[in-house]
Amino acid sequence: MTVIEVVQGDITRQDTDAIVNAANESLRGGGGVDGAIHWAAGPRLAEAGAAIAPCARGDAKATPGFDLPPPIRHVIHTVGPTWKGGTHDEPAVLASCYRRCLEVADELGARSVAFPAISTGIFGFPAQRAARIAVDTLRSTRTDVELIRLMAFDKESHHVLTTALTTG
Numbered sequence: 106m107t108v109i110e111v112v113q114g115d116i117t118r119q120d121t122d123a124i125v126n127a128a129n130e131s132l133r134g135g136g137g138v139d140g141a142i143h144w145a146a147g148p149r150l151a152e153a154g155a156a157i158a159p160c161a162r163g164d165a166k167a168t169p170g171f172d173l174p175p176p177i178r179h180v181i182h183t184v185g186p187t188w189k190g191g192t193h194d195e196p197a198v199l200a201s202c203y204r205r206c207l208e209v210a211d212e213l214g215a216r217s218v219a220f221p222a223i224s225t226g227i228f229g230f231p232a233q234r235a236a237r238i239a240v241d242t243l244r245s246t247r248t249d250v251e252l253i254r255l256m257a258f259d260k261e262s263h264h265v266l267t268t269a270l271t272t273g
Contacts, residue, residue, distance in 0.1 A: 109243055109253045111270055112219075113263040116256045117145035122215035123179035124170070125206050127223045132158040132166070132182050137226040138258075142180060147172035150180065160184050163201035165209045179213050181206050185224030188231065196238055199224055203242040210250050217252040222262055232262065236269035 116124050116138060126142045129135045132154030134143035143150050153168040160166050165183040173180070183206050186198035202223050210218050220239070224230035236255075243253055255270070257263035 107243075107248060107250055107253060109240070109255065109270060111255045111257060111263060111266040113257040113260065115141075116219050116221055117142055117173055117177075119219040119254060119256070120176060121217040121219045121252065121254060122176060123167075123181050123210055123213060123218045124173070124177055125165075125218060125220045125223070126180050126182045127221050127226065127228075128154070128160060128182040128184055130159045130161070130184050131155070132160055132168075138221040142173075145173055146170060146180060154182060162186055163198040163205065165202065165205035167209050167213055179210075179215060181209050181213075181218070183223060185228055186230065188224065188229035191234075195224075195230065196234070199230060199235060199238050200242040203239055204246050207243070207246050207248040207250055211248055216250060217254070218250050219254040219256050221256050222258075222266065225262075232265045233269070236265045239266075240269045 133151045149171045162184045170177040183202040186195040
């Protein structure tokens with residue numbers, strides 16, 4: 106059975122086999138969590154991302170973790186939807202991100218994965234709605250991953266994710 110937990114902290118410092126990067130289609134790095142992961146993993150991450158790019162919205166692709174601290178061995182890159190009011194299939198694309206990340210984690214043999222709040226930063230997806238989609242999708246997707254860690258950057262996002270996890 107998969108355990109899902111909410112943790113406030115730095116995704117690049119997690120005791121997990123893989124971390125998920127809320128990336129852009131180029132997989133070369135950007136702002137927010139994407140920039141933080143690229144900074145921590147070193148320049149080879151951008152090179153590896155460029156070699157497998159582009160990554161479509163709702164899909165996921167993996168690279169090595171490079172300079173990330175062990176036990177992180179993999180970065181699973183996913184491109185979430187940009188919020189356009191909810192009328193452009195954004196919820197389905199976001200759910201696909203979480204499903205595809207678990208599929209890729211299974212292919213890699215990862216037993217623990219840390220996820221950021223995909224699309225809630227610069228992509229503008231409403232945090233409460235995104236948290237509900239994340240929890241529902243992760244709970245309903247068959248996987249061999251034993252531990253899923255939902256990462257919160259601050260107290261507010263921790264509260265939003267915890268509420269979604271405990272009220273569903």
